[in-house]
């Protein structure tokens with residue numbers, strides 16, 4: 232009996248009956264089947280079921296039943312000691328396969344972690360099978376549970392977690408894919424300057440998150456901190472670094488997108504975000520432009536914005552009062568003066584992230600140029616640093632980008648299509664001089680004064 236998968240249109244999620252679903256997805260044809268083909272068939276089916284489940288095309292009960300059915304049917308190959316036909320290298324293969332399919336479905340890939348794939352492998356036939364649904368008594372959730380996978384993909388069984396029971400699965404998916412950060416890690420050395428803020432954050436946030444057993448009581452970490460200062464000074468980098476250094480999952484969202492991108496859903500999104508973070512703790516929730524969420528109530532405040540704000544404060548209070556939860560909210564803003572008093576009180580540590588000083592600007596240029604073909608000497612770097620007084624970190628990055636285009640622009644007569652990389656001359660000081668004519672500081676001295684004043688009044692730093 233040879234079983235092949237046929238790609239057909241997905242049936243409507245709720246109305247699907249188990250046998251209909253099978254018929255739609257697996258066209259069963261006769262034929263001789265080698266053990267290897269059988270193993271492939273099994274893998275394909277497990278993947279398809281996981282995919283359908285992650286997409287809410289089938290229910291958990293339906294998925295459990297299918298898993299059981301196929302595990303029984305393919306028991307011979309599951310138990311086989313043969314490396315080629317058995318499932319000994321199942322996890323590696325299946326992950327590779329899923330990665331190739333990533334563009335077709337991120338969910339598919341996200342449903343697969345080495346852990347849960349091995350879990351399937353170790354289930355074995357019949358009695359050894361563990362259903363992937365929560366048991367009636369809630370004692371076990373099928374051997375696969377919601378647990379923190381730092382920087383790793385999500386678990387398809389996440390919705391079975393009690394804490395997510397009133398959350399729409401589509402929101403959980405969205406948070407996992409759009410808000411949970413899967414990017415490269417950030418270290419403290421990647422952030423130039425801001426030494427005071429870095430030292431404070433390490434002491435009050437990172438160490439307590441790493442050692443909750445020592446940092447108890449008065450030493451307990453704050454649940455909310457505010458990073459304020461001009462744009463492009465590394466606030467987002469710091470948020471991400473906190474998560475990386477404390478082994479926490481990083482969720483990053485812009486407050487304005489809560490009101491604009493998920494129109495009418497912002498409030499639910501806030502609730503879902505905190506619920507997912509609770510399942511993935513320790514977690515850092517980074518909220519950019521937090522001022523737009525927590526601004527002082529004005530006459531014209533929109534009802535939906537007010538509801539989102541209320542929900543956010545409720546969630547923040549929940550995270551604050553539960554000593555169990557290891558969730559840190561990091562708010563970032565370029566307009567701290569717009570944050571109202573109630574919100575300010577909840578974000579207990581308010582740290583000023585200023586423009587980079589000369590040493591930090593030098594560090595940014597040196598680091599970026601170290602990766603390029605460049606002929607700058609020490610004195611020239613010092614000159615660039617002097618000339619870029621008032622630049623933010625983002626401005627410095629932009630300056631280096633602009634300068635790096637100089638050698639390309641000077642190619643003029645040569646054909647860009649045929650030139651070899653060796654023929655491109657190194658980036659020189661002259662390129663920086665001309666870049667300095669076009670890249671200007673993005674922060675005005677007047678804005679800086681506002682930050683300094685606010686820092687003196689409400690800031691917790693120097």
Ligand SMILES: Nc1ncnc2c1ncn2[C@@H]1O[C@H](COP(=O)(O)OP(=O)(O)OP(=O)(O)O)[C@@H](O)[C@H]1O
Pocket residue numbers: 421422423424425461462463464465466467468469519563564565587591595623624625626628
């Ligand atoms: N202190 C810094 N050290 C190194 N690079 C920096 C620093 N500050 C900014 N940058 C560069 O600028 C980019 C933007 O920084 P980031 O997004 O962290 O700033 P931000 O303060 O969060 O800005 P915004 O307020 O506009 O959101 C970074 O990806 C990095 O390339």
